[in-house]
Amino acid sequence: MLTSQRQTTILDILRRDGQVIAKRVAESLDVSEDTIRRDLREMAAEGLLKRVHGGAMPIAPPLPDFSARRNLSSNEKRELGAYAAGMVRPGQTIFLDGGTTTEEIARHLPRDFAFTLVTHSPTIAGELEHHPTADVILIGGWLYKHSMVATGAAAMAAISTVRPDIFFLGVTAIHPSRGLSTGNFEEAAIKRHIAQCSDQTFVAVTQEKLDAVSPCHILPLAAISGMIVPRSLGEDSLKPYRNAGVAILPA
Amino acid sequence: MLTSQRQTTILDILRRDGQVIAKRVAESLDVSEDTIRRDLREMAAEGLLKRVHGGAMPIAPPLPDFSARRNLSSNEKRELGAYAAGMVRPGQTIFLDGGTTTEEIARHLPRDFAFTLVTHSPTIAGELEHHPTADVILIGGWLYKHSMVATGAAAMAAISTVRPDIFFLGVTAIHPSRGLSTGNFEEAAIKRHIAQCSDQTFVAVTQEKLDAVSPCHILPLAAISGMIVPRSLGEDSLKPYRNAGVAILPA
DNA sequence: CCGCCTCATGCGGGAATTTGCACGAATATG
DNA sequence: CATATTCGTGCAAATTCCCGCATGAGGCGG
Numbered sequence: 275m276l277t278s279q280r281q282t283t284i285l286d287i288l289r290r291d292g293q294v295i296a297k298r299v300a301e302s303l304d305v306s307e308d309t310i311r312r313d314l315r316e317m318a319a320e321g322l323l324k325r326v327h328g329g330a331m332p333i334a335p336p337l338p339d340f341s342a343r344r345n346l347s348s349n350e351k352r353e354l355g356a357y358a359a360g361m362v363r364p365g366q367t368i369f370l371d372g373g374t375t376t377e378e379i380a381r382h383l384p385r386d387f388a389f390t391l392v393t394h395s396p397t398i399a400g401e402l403e404h405h406p407t408a409d410v411i412l413i414g415g416w417l418y419k420h421s422m423v424a425t426g427a428a429a430m431a432a433i434s435t436v437r438p439d440i441f442f443l444g445v446t447a448i449h450p451s452r453g454l455s456t457g458n459f460e461e462a463a464i465k466r467h468i469a470q471c472s473d474q475t476f477v478a479v480t481q482e483k484l485d486a487v488s489p490c491h492i493l494p495l496a497a498i499s500g501m502i503v504p505r506s507l508g509e510d511s512l513k514p515y516r517n518a519g520v521a522i523l524p525a
Numbered sequence: 526m527l528t529s530q531r532q533t534t535i536l537d538i539l540r541r542d543g544q545v546i547a548k549r550v551a552e553s554l555d556v557s558e559d560t561i562r563r564d565l566r567e568m569a570a571e572g573l574l575k576r577v578h579g580g581a582m583p584i585a586p587p588l589p590d591f592s593a594r595r596n597l598s599s600n601e602k603r604e605l606g607a608y609a610a611g612m613v614r615p616g617q618t619i620f621l622d623g624g625t626t627t628e629e630i631a632r633h634l635p636r637d638f639a640f641t642l643v644t645h646s647p648t649i650a651g652e653l654e655h656h657p658t659a660d661v662i663l664i665g666g667w668l669y670k671h672s673m674v675a676t677g678a679a680a681m682a683a684i685s686t687v688r689p690d691i692f693f694l695g696v697t698a699i700h701p702s703r704g705l706s707t708g709n710f711e712e713a714a715i716k717r718h719i720a721q722c723s724d725q726t727f728v729a730v731t732q733e734k735l736d737a738v739s740p741c742h743i744l745p746l747a748a749i750s751g752m753i754v755p756r757s758l759g760e761d762s763l764k765p766y767r768n769a770g771v772a773i774l775p776a
Numbered sequence: 777c778c779g780c781c782t783c784a785t786g787c788g789g790g791a792a793t794t795t796g797c798a799c800g801a802a803t804a805t806g
Numbered sequence: 807c808a809t810a811t812t813c814g815t816g817c818a819a820a821t822t823c824c825c826g827c828a829t830g831a832g833g834c835g836g
Contacts (some may be wrong), residue, residue, distance in 0.1 A: 560784080
């Protein structure tokens with residue numbers, strides 16, 4: 275990986291998360307902490323960031339109200355996204371569902387090795403425009419505008435031609451006995467079909483989706499390989515899912 | 526391989542990946558790293574890229590790219606977009622090519638009656654997210670990131686299943702005798718195929734694309750139904766095309 | 777056809793850069 | 807104050823860079 279590319283990535287992380295932790299970046303980019311520290315020192319000298327013990331902070335503190343609120347609402351999702359993206363291995367084929375949570379996964383996808391990304395969401399595809407190493411396969415079909423994903427027979431057929439290693443599924447609701455559900459019938463059918471074509475299916479859910487049910491059933495809990503949840507979630511709220519035999523992955 | 530061709534390839538890689546790694550390019554083009562380094566040095570001197578240890582990076586960081594390109598949509602392009610969008614009739618099926626000019630068409634599409642829009646560009650599809658009356662069909666395939674359009678066999682097959690009334694084609698160059706051309710072979714093949722599937726094909730071109738030729742031929746002028754040009758364009762620059770039998774539509 | 781020139785290319789070698797590791801100093805944390 | 811990270815520096819290995827040179831292809835005038 276190029277030094278400048280790495281520094282660009284660090285800046286990206288800084289802009290996205292509002293902070294950089296040397297150790298974590300070193301792990302995620304697979305270089306020594308020394309290298310990251312050197313980068314941070316160098317970039318601090320150029321005035322690109324402020325060096326602090328353990329990592330770095332933006333040169334100018336973010337605006338208190340707006341970005342604070344934004345951070346608050348999506349911090350959880352960012353965590354989920356980063357964790358899920360970290361599951362990707364070189365050479366794998368990943369299917370990314372549409373939705374804001376999966377969009378967060380797209381933003382955090384590793385940039386230092388090659389993999390194939392399949393999606394039926396033009397929004398997700400757009401996120402990948404400047405990704406340096408991902409091969410992107412777009413699934414076409416009738417565009418369901420509410421959630422901006424391709425659906426219908428054409429999409430189903432196209433999906434059948436791929437066999438993803440991992441499917442990151444987005445849902446609107448998850449329930450210990452009623453399983454996964456969403457608001458639209460076509461969408462549900464597509465998600466089910468993708469899951470059936472995929473080797474593993476992981477669903478990333480934030481707190482407000484727990485113990486909820488939406489009109490259209492997608493899959494039972496038994497059909498998924500695991501659910502990715504915010505680390506902040508208490509054991510109490512997770513126990514019903516654990517009891518149902520679902521693997522819990524705290525981000 | 527020609528030097529200039531190699532340098533063009535390097536620029537393509539740079540645009541596509543956001544970085545160039547000398548070693549990798551040398552392997553893939555089967556020349557010594559010294560040659561690539563010489564190219565990079567030369568191109569850096571011309572201001573085409575920024576030399577970094579291990580390869581090269583784009584001259585401008587990818588961040589301002591977004592706003593810069595958005596600003597680039599000049600009055601000329603808006604005119605063209607509005608005029609082309611005005612050609613759409615209720616119930617028709619419209620195929621929109623990828624590109625900044627066609628994006629401008631997407632922004633001006635009529636919102637007071639229903640029609641079907643087909644596109645192989647996730648960017649264009651994204652523009653239609655909040656369109657009230659358009660049915661959007663997304664064509665899937667391998668995503669060519671430089672121009673953000675789906676290409677390849679899957680895209681070709683999907684295109685064959687639709688029969689648009691109008692295809693709004695985007696090109697990088699148009700020439701009185703050499704016809705329409707673009708920078709990428711796959712792209713050219715896709716555009717040609719769409720045109721063959723469509724009832725009518727219109728190309729919208731701004732002044733700087735006139736009398737130019739790009740590496741990959743798409744179609745002869747005889748194959749298009751008309752060219753949409755800025756109203757400000759002089760008769761002199763249009764005469765060669767009029768003589769070639771092309772219908773000229775001043776926006 | 778020949779000699780001459782130009783230019784791109786690959787190669788060798790020394791310089792420069794980068795990177796990971798080790799070790800003592802500095803800093804946070806309870 | 808004790809302990810655990812984290813930091814900075816020196817150092818060695820690896821990689822990358824640049825310069826000069828030889829080779830060979832292609833162009834051009836004689």
